[in-house]
């Protein structure tokens with residue numbers, strides 16, 4: 634069992650950022666309205682995630698760390714239909730097989746539970762005083778899998794990957810207040826007030842966000858909306874472009890290209906606009922035949938959607954006479 638979990642961990646838990654992603658997604662699934670992410674040494678020493686979600690019943694806590702013990706049984710096809718991010722039931726068993734994990738959780742009006750698992754072995758299970766929600770602390774990630782540790786990059790790189798994950802989650806869940814700190818220093822904070830432009834401001838700066846152009850567009854099957862930066866406000870990194878399909882962060886080369894095309898010759902080669910593009914579509918249009926932890930998706934009638942995006946952004950920029 635421990636070995637199976639460590640093998641699964643190889644797939645699910647690549648680095649500190651993947652732990653942050655899995656745990657924060659669990660908090661989102663638990664309907665948290667606030668998620669605080671505190672890391673030490675870019676997550677290699679410690680990752681602590683505190684949410685105000687629904688918590689886990691004391692009798693279910695141990696089960697949550699067993700393989701495939703998901704409470705969210707779904708098919709891949711359901712991915713873009715429903716409001717849950719987890720579905721494999723692998724994150725907690727995987728993470729706790731390669732780290733020293735303590736979970737404190739409580740449901741409304743009930744005493745809390747503390748479970749300590751180290752390297753897949755239960756160290757302690759007891760009831761404890763805790764407010765509603767879940768706090769999970771992951772210490773010494775990969776302490777027992779040195780081969781994994783070798784793939785981990787510098788703290789600066791790992792921290793920027795964590796930061797990217799948290800930014801994406803904040804952009805796709807503007808109703809949740811996120812915070813991220815490293816060694817006690819706050820790196821990011823979103824208000825959770827459903828304001829996308831303000832969330833963009835928390836990531837890219839208030840001034841950039843204020844100057845962004847909002848856009849909307851529609852064809853038969855697709856509806857798009859979002860914000861995109863002035864042609865002079867660009868980044869050298871592709872990740873400046875965020876694409877959300879039905880509220881889920883995805884990667885799609887053709888659609889990113891369509892955004893850039895919308896700028897025509899106004900964009901310098903090799904520069905990327907800061908864009909948050911929301912796409913609403915019938916989930917049947919999403920080809921989910923791709924690995925679930927990868928964010929790449931294919932879409933039916935992708936060329937129609939790409940044209941809508943390019944045309945909408947082109948029109949918006951022309952309108953401003955930029």
Ligand code: ADP
Pocket residue numbers: 655659660663684686687688689697698702703704705718719720721722723724725726766767
């Ligand atoms: P999955 O998310 O795919 O179901 P996980 O291993 O990530 O699998 O989590 C296992 C289960 O533990 C979840 O289905 C959920 O019931 C519970 N759980 C995990 N994290 C939280 C949390 N922060 N709040 C409430 N329940 C949680």
Ligand code: MG
Pocket residue numbers: 655658659718719720722724
């Ligand atoms: Mg999960």
